[in-house]
Amino acid sequence: MLSILREKAVLTLLVLVVLGVGIGVGHDRALDSGSSFLISDVVSLVVRPGASVFHMTTVATGAAARMARPRHSLLKENADLRREVTRLRKENAVLAEAAQENQRLRVALGLKESSRTEMISTEVISRKESTWFDTATIDKGRRAGVRKGWAVITSGWRLIGQVLEVDAFSSRIVALTDSNSAIGAMVQRSRSSGILQGQAGDYLVLSYLPKDADVKVGDVVVSSGMGQVVPKGLVIGRVVKVVRSEVMGSTKALVRPSIRMDQIEQVFVVKPGQSVPQ
């Protein structure tokens, strides 16, 4: 036994494994306390520029591929966009009228102006870096004001996940679909609330619902705002299956997220205590 331990390779392995365990424990503690971990910060500083370069290359290649299309395809897209612009102009005029009317009625009723939502706009520079975790990296960090636990959304007030770890210039976000993710959520129609957990797959599970919870297939699930970190009312997805357990006296709902991590480019980090426009 001692002769095996004397071998340089085995000794190196043992030392490195012990060191790895030590670093792992330190990192987990830093993650739990929300503080930064120096080694991760340094490694991030080294890897980020490379990831950004690859991201820019991917985006540029995609853009070039889109440009290199037949003329008739571009003309068709142009015509579609013109129609879209006309439709949006009409819609904009109607909305501007509604906003003015809303303002007049608020003044007449003496209602307070609803607070503006403060968000930090960021770009996803890499995603799905491991087989086992549904995480991504965004290009804003501590310097831009991002903090651990804050909600990450995309257009349409759709919730993607939360900030997991923050370093000076970038942050890691964890998707709702990750098995480590759990947030308070509720059925928008009936307000039945529970805990939404990721399953490391394409679906989420809304559990801890009451036995007689009013939940149906097709219901929209939104964040419940429990814990006051993730704002209330952010769209999460739709119920695709309801499982009622007579034995356990509980109800579970399988939820399909409204957006997947691989579909996002631009995201917003929302500060806690914000109100979501209804």
Next chain:
Amino acid sequence: MKYVWPIVMLVAAAGLQGNLPKAVSILGARPDLVLVVLISYSLAADPAFGATLGFFAGLLHGSLVGFSLGSFIVTRTITGFLAGMVTARLFSENPLVPALSAIWLTIVCEALFLLANPSPDIAIAFRKVAGECIGNAIFTIFAFFAIRSLNTRRKIKLANARI
């Protein structure tokens, strides 16, 4: 000095890993490029080198992901060590050697990882490991011979410089 290029390649692989298109996924898993680089370098080296490189590979990959840094470091260190042991026992001219080595080393690495971080769905985990094995095997064939060719050229240059 012998660690400089392997670590540069690991950093590049870590940067590229998060930008791999979904099209390269096999059975829902993308190839693990950091693991591919680690295996490719370690197959052409000794166990101590493999373990040390594995340590850096785990540190890089774990820091990039943000979860389970310790598991990443320990599993990659052991994988690098085992890959380094293959060299002495197998004739590695055959492209099947790096491919088959990548498969069993990926299985060992991910099995150890799943021991520390159990997956909620075993069926999905099996499918993902299978997909990753295939992806890693394909990428390792190219990476292994590219790295070996680079190493050979560097050795020739060094030898010429000495003469």
